Amino acid sequence: MTAALCTRDLTKRYGRHTALADATLTVPAGRVVGLVGPNGAGKSTLLNLVAGTIRPTSGSIEVLGARPAASAAQLARVGFVAQDTPVYAGLTVAEHLRLGARLNPGWDADLAHQRVTQLGLDPARRAGRLSGGQRAQLALVLATAKRPEMLVFDEPVAALDPLARRTFLQNLMESVAELEATVVLSSHLLGDLERVCDHLVVLAGSRVQVAGDVEDILAAHYRVVGQPGTIDRLPPGVEVIQARDNQRQSTLIVRDTSGVLPRLLPDLLPTAEPLALEDMVLAYLGRAVTAPAAGSPGTTVEANL
Numbered sequence: 176m177t178a179a180l181c182t183r184d185l186t187k188r189y190g191r192h193t194a195l196a197d198a199t200l201t202v203p204a205g206r207v208v209g210l211v212g213p214n215g216a217g218k219s220t221l222l223n224l225v226a227g228t229i230r231p232t233s234g235s236i237e238v239l240g241a242r243p244a245a246s247a248a249q250l251a252r253v254g255f256v257a258q259d260t261p262v263y264a265g266l267t268v269a270e271h272l273r274l275g276a277r278l279n280p281g282w283d284a285d286l287a288h289q290r291v292t293q294l295g296l297d298p299a300r301r302a303g304r305l306s307g308g309q310r311a312q313l314a315l316v317l318a319t320a321k322r323p324e325m326l327v328f329d330e331p332v333a334a335l336d337p338l339a340r341r342t343f344l345q346n347l348m349e350s351v352a353e354l355e356a357t358v359v360l361s362s363h364l365l366g367d368l369e370r371v372c373d374h375l376v377v378l379a380g381s382r383v384q385v386a387g388d389v390e391d392i393l394a395a396h397y398r399v400v401g402q403p404g405t406i407d408r409l410p411p412g413v414e415v416i417q418a419r420d421n422q423r424q425s426t427l428i429v430r431d432t433s434g435v436l437p438r439l440l441p442d443l444l445p446t447a448e449p450l451a452l453e454d455m456v457l458a459y460l461g462r463a464v465t466a467p468a469a470g471s472p473g474t475t476v477e478a479n480l
């Protein structure tokens with residue numbers, strides 16, 4: 176398996192504040208990765224480390240087998256659209272394309288023009304006069320026309336209405352298919368991520384809570400409903416992510432990576448329901464609220480996505 180992104184104990188501190196702690200991740204090439212977590216979880220920090228705009232305090236990171244931003248060639252392999260879809264307000268759409276061509280050795284002018292035409296963007300219009308959705312689309316065109324092997328987006332759809340979001344994500348998926356690139360995108364909108372992502376990283380309190388292919392993650396999690404005290408019957412190796420108890424029953428969301436639950440407690444499984452991705456993510460975020468955030472003992476993180 177070729178890893179597009181590989182981090183080991185990746186940590187970024189700003190003074191005494193830890194923005195990202197001990198992140199160890201392996202993302203296979205070709206995945207569309209959704210990065211979720213509440214405000215301040217460390218998502219932008221991780222994406223900026225991937226793009227090479229900031230350096231780690233400790234730990235290691237390899238993107239496409241090399242140190243991020245290690246050379247001009249490495250920079251050309253990664254397309255990064257930072258938060259708030261940065262484009263130059265005073266430049267026209269056509270001027271953006273000319274700038275892209277000048278700055279990127281692998282620039283695909285045909286692809287850029289084809290996308291701009293498809294999107295109905297007026298080449299003579301200044302970026303400052305485009306709508307939020309059109310600016311996001313222009314940023315996507317610029318990032319894809321350099322034909323990168325990895326595309327990194329920091330909350331690309333945050334400011335878009337539902338229709339613009341859907342159009343943007345459709346275009347993103349078309350670009351991904353065309354480039355056969357790995358994509359990493361952060362969002363608070365789980366429904367959007369669920370639609371386009373096949374790999375998930377959940378960050379909260381500066382730490383990776385869970386990461387992996389969506390299918391594998393879902394296969395390892397169960398919602399178990401049993402009698403009060405069920406939690407005490409769980410075998411070692413089954414981790415409780417969320418527990419809700421009342422006098423009549425106990426509802427648990429558990430992680431069972433070794434598959435012992437169906438074997439050791441088959442009676443629990445008739446009541447085990449398939450878990451929706453959103454419920455699983457919220458369970459992890461709820462757990463992070465009660466656990467101390469990295470580098471700041473006793474503090475809590477917000478759980479609202």
Ligand SMILES: Nc1ncnc2c1ncn2[C@@H]1O[C@H](COP(=O)(O)OP(=O)(O)OP(=O)(O)O)[C@@H](O)[C@H]1O
Nearest residue numbers: 189192193194212213214215216217218219220221
């Ligand atoms: N340049 C910086 N200097 C100091 N602290 C920073 C800096 N950049 C980020 N932080 C802090 O690091 C933590 C993680 O920030 P980050 O921007 O990575 O979070 P995020 O998950 O992207 O949040 P949001 O969803 O609000 O964009 C926050 O507590 C933030 O205040």
